[in-house]
Amino acid sequence: MQLWHLARNPIESWANVHYEELIVAGPSMLGHFVVVSDPAAIRRVFVENSANYEKDPLQMRVLRSGAPEGSGEGLLSASGDAWKRTRRTLSPLFTPRRVGAFAQIMKIKSEARVEAWLKRRPGAIVEVDREMIRVTLDILSSTLFSDALDDDRPGFEREMMKLLDSIGRIDPLDVLNAPAWLPRLNRTRAKASRQWFAATSDRLIAQRTAEMARAPDRTPDDLLTALLRASDPETGVGLTQGEVAANLFTFIAAGHETTARALGWTLHLLSHAPEWQARVRDEALNAPDDPADWLDAMPATRAVFDEAMRLFPPVAHMSRMALEPDRLGDVAVPAKSVIIVAPWLLHRHKRLWKQPGAFMPERFMPGARETIDRFAYLPFGAGPRVCIGATFAMQEAVVALACIFRRVRLSPVRGVEPRPVLRITLRPEDRIPVHIHPV
Numbered sequence: 001m002q003l004w005h006l007a008r009n010p011i012e013s014w015a016n017v018h019y020e021e022l023i024v025a026g027p028s029m030l031g032h033f034v035v036v037s038d039p040a041a042i043r044r045v046f047v048e049n050s051a052n053y054e055k056d057p058l059q060m061r062v063l064r065s066g067a068p069e070g071s072g073e074g075l076l077s078a079s080g081d082a083w084k085r086t087r088r089t090l091s092p093l094f095t096p097r098r099v100g101a102f103a104q105i106m107k108i109k110s111e112a113r114v115e116a117w118l119k120r121r122p123g124a125i126v127e128v129d130r131e132m133i134r135v136t137l138d139i140l141s142s143t144l145f146s147d148a149l150d151d152d153r154p155g156f157e158r159e160m161m162k163l164l165d166s167i168g169r170i171d172p173l174d175v176l177n178a179p180a181w182l183p184r185l186n187r188t189r190a191k192a193s194r195q196w197f198a199a200t201s202d203r204l205i206a207q208r209t210a211e212m213a214r215a216p217d218r219t220p221d222d223l224l225t226a227l228l229r230a231s232d233p234e235t236g237v238g239l240t241q242g243e244v245a246a247n248l249f250t251f252i253a254a255g256h257e258t259t260a261r262a263l264g265w266t267l268h269l270l271s272h273a274p275e276w277q278a279r280v281r282d283e284a285l286n287a288p289d290d291p292a293d294w295l296d297a298m299p300a301t302r303a304v305f306d307e308a309m310r311l312f313p314p315v316a317h318m319s320r321m322a323l324e325p326d327r328l329g330d331v332a333v334p335a336k337s338v339i340i341v342a343p344w345l346l347h348r349h350k351r352l353w354k355q356p357g358a359f360m361p362e363r364f365m366p367g368a369r370e371t372i373d374r375f376a377y378l379p380f381g382a383g384p385r386v387c388i389g390a391t392f393a394m395q396e397a398v399v400a401l402a403c404i405f406r407r408v409r410l411s412p413v414r415g416v417e418p419r420p421v422l423r424i425t426l427r428p429e430d431r432i433p434v435h436i437h438p439v
């Protein structure tokens with residue numbers, strides 16, 4: 001693995017062998033690596049022997065680098081008992097019933113975005129990657145804190161994009177395990193944004209705590225209130241203010257760009273697949289009244305999104321460190337090995353998928369999807385650290401796609417072929433323009 005590729009675009013570091021062999025192991029200048037695309041071995045790492053495989057320190061350093069200055073530990077970067085306690089405390093916030101209560105907001109925000117497109121002339125070009133960033137941010141700021149930052153909306157967007165851009169890059173000094181006091185260029189750039197987020201979340205939390213004390217019955221029913229009220233079902237202990245701030249930020253960092261990128265890639269793929277657009281439109285026009293029911297009622301729309309995340313998994317790379325020696329199949333894993341499970345590779349692996357490079361949502365239609373090994377398709381990870389927001393993201397995506405294709409048809413802009421680059425999430429290197437046509 002070359003350091004240069006890792007810093008610039010890690011998906012370019014894969015060689016043919018990684019797409020052809022199920023396990024590739026060996027020493028590298030960064031330690032012993034095991035790249036695992038064998039579903040049975042992935043099951044062992046993520047589930048059967050998950051206690052032996054911790055999130056690896058490099059990944060944690062990169063994730064922590066973005067947290068607001070002075071905040072506590074968020075779920076994504078916590079480990080050990082602190083992680084267990086936080087996971088137990090936050091799980092009730094993401095049950096299907098709680099997530100279903102956000103479906104109406106998701107619909108309103110998505111419809112408003114499409115309405116703005118319809119003011120343009122037929123055939124106009126829309127940059128769908130940016131548009132999906134906007135719509136998912138609208139949805140998050142409403143479901144998280146009931147649009148409480150709308151008085152400084154441009155500031156919020158600007159600081160967030162700056163921060164995500166800086167934490168998205170793997171710093172070569174982190175890869176080399178350089179001491180923490182050596183300044184990382186990206187982190188220095190992000191310092192002002194981290195301070196902005198710290199001050200803003202303190203303000204939001206103070207305002208909301210005061211509202212809850214003043215009029216508990218009229219407190220907005222959003223994720224911020226839920227975080228402030230959450231308590232560990234085993235001990236009854238709630239989160240500290242620092243932990244509320246860290247998790248508020250974690251939901252933005254983990255939930256916004258991932259969903260936005262997945263939707264952007266979906267629209268790119270659909271712009272080349274008019275027959276699947278028609279199927280999504282057909283489901284959208286016949287959908288039940290309550291958008292909370294759409295996820296279950298729209299199998300083709302869901303299949304389209306699943307297939308887009310197969311080809312362009314927003315989290316394209318996960319890693320763990322082996323605490324003790326282990327075996328994965330017939331491969332020995334020495335202690336301290338870094339295990340790489342890369343959805344980018346796994347989802348395009350020649351031994352696991354027919355026509356791996358083709359966009360074929362029929363793979364995920366009922367009847368076919370049951371034949372896919374649970375550990376061959378991992379857009380949301382698996383095991384104890386599986387994405388806590390998966391249902392939220394799936395519902396958001398299906399609702400957004402339904403709202404879009406009820407009103408418009410997309411066609412590709414000739415000559416545009418977006419190149420994916422990995423910066424924590426899998427982004428297009430440039431914009432994704434498509435033509436929009438009202439239907």
Ligand code: HEM
Pocket residue numbers: 055075076077087250251252254255256258259262313314315318319378379380381382384385386387388389390392393
């Ligand atoms: C399409 C959208 C999304 C994708 C592809 C995605 C993917 C993932 C993946 C792969 C992991 C596991 C990483 C690992 O095991 O190393 C993860 C964890 C996580 N995700 Fe998501 N995610 C998405 C949306 C969301 C949303 C909407 C939220 C919250 C609102 C969220 C919050 C989290 C959190 C907090 C974790 C850490 C869980 C833990 O360690 O216990 N994600 N996500």
